[in-house]
Amino acid sequence: EPEVTQTPSHQVTQMGQEVILRCVPISNHLYFYWYRQILGQKVEFLVSFYNNEISEKSEIFDDQFSVERPDGSNFTLKIRSTKLEDSAMYFCASWQDRGTDTQYFGPGTRLTVL
Amino acid sequence: AQKVTQAQTEISVVEKEDVTLDCVYETRDTTYYLFWYKQPPSGELVFLIRRNSFDEQNEISGRYSWNFQKSTSSFNFTITASQVVDSAVYFCALSEAGSGNTGKLIFGQGTTLQVKP
Numbered sequence: 001e002p003e004v005t006q007t008p009s010h011q012v013t014q015m016g017q018e019v020i021l022r023c024v025p026i027s028n029h030l031y032f033y034w035y036r037q038i039l040g041q042k043v044e045f046l047v048s049f050y051n052n053e054i055s056e057k058s059e060i061f062d063d064q065f066s067v068e069r070p071d072g073s074n075f076t077l078k079i080r081s082t083k084l085e086d087s088a089m090y091f092c093a094s095w096q097d098r099g100t101d102t103q104y105f106g107p108g109t110r111l112t113v114l
Numbered sequence: 115a116q117k118v119t120q121a122q123t124e125i126s127v128v129e130k131e132d133v134t135l136d137c138v139y140e141t142r143d144t145t146y147y148l149f150w151y152k153q154p155p156s157g158e159l160v161f162l163i164r165r166n167s168f169d170e171q172n173e174i175s176g177r178y179s180w181n182f183q184k185s186t187s188s189f190n191f192t193i194t195a196s197q198v199v200d201s202a203v204y205f206c207a208l209s210e211a212g213s214g215n216t217g218k219l220i221f222g223q224g225t226t227l228q229v230k231p
Binding site: 031033035041042043044045048050055056089091093095098099101102103104105107108110 | 147149151157158159161164205207209211216217218219220221222223224
């Protein structure tokens with residue numbers, strides 16, 4: 001069964017450093033998303049991406065964040081200058097057709113900012 | 115505005131008991147989708163069910179059943195004869211489907227279910 005993959009599974013970084021979280025969505029999917037989950041809290045929407053551009057972003061997704069789909073398979077989330085409060089689990093999701101089926105989530109990347 | 119409320123933060127039951135997890139949602143859209151996801155201790159999000167707003171039929175899948183009631187904006191989830199392996203955090207989520215919507219999921223706070231042997 002096709003699945004969404006994410007790398008790395010765990011990333012530790014120093015405050016102020018840039019990180020790139022990588023995702024490979026399911027190949028025939030059209031809609032892509034990033035969510036985050038601070039430990040013990042709910043899953044929060046960050047950004048949606050369709051047709052090679054951002055279709056919606058939350059207020060969490062400020063200028064420090066960016067997304068790219070550079071080669072038609074990878075979907076990346078970059079945090080330019082990490083803060084302690086960016087420590088969270090980051091989930092990538094993809095959806096083939098919003099009229100049917102569901103969003104499939106990757107296993108997540110746990111980001112720890114020291 | 116869209117919102118999902120899971121008022122039960124934690125529920126603890128003994129194995130074989132039935133348990134219902136509540137979910138109440140708010141949306142202005144007439145077309146929307148509702149979801150339940152399970153998050154076991156390993157952390158991944160496991161899809162359980164999706165419901166379209168125009169389909170109010172209840173659904174049963176093995177020990178799991180879902181009760182969707184538009185009149186009360188609720189989408190409750192019942193586990194019959196609970197098992198220890200059901201211990202997890204369960205999230206209810208909403209996605210508005212009207213024109214201009216991007217399909218983002220709005221999650222509730224989650225209910226932590228502990229099933230004791």
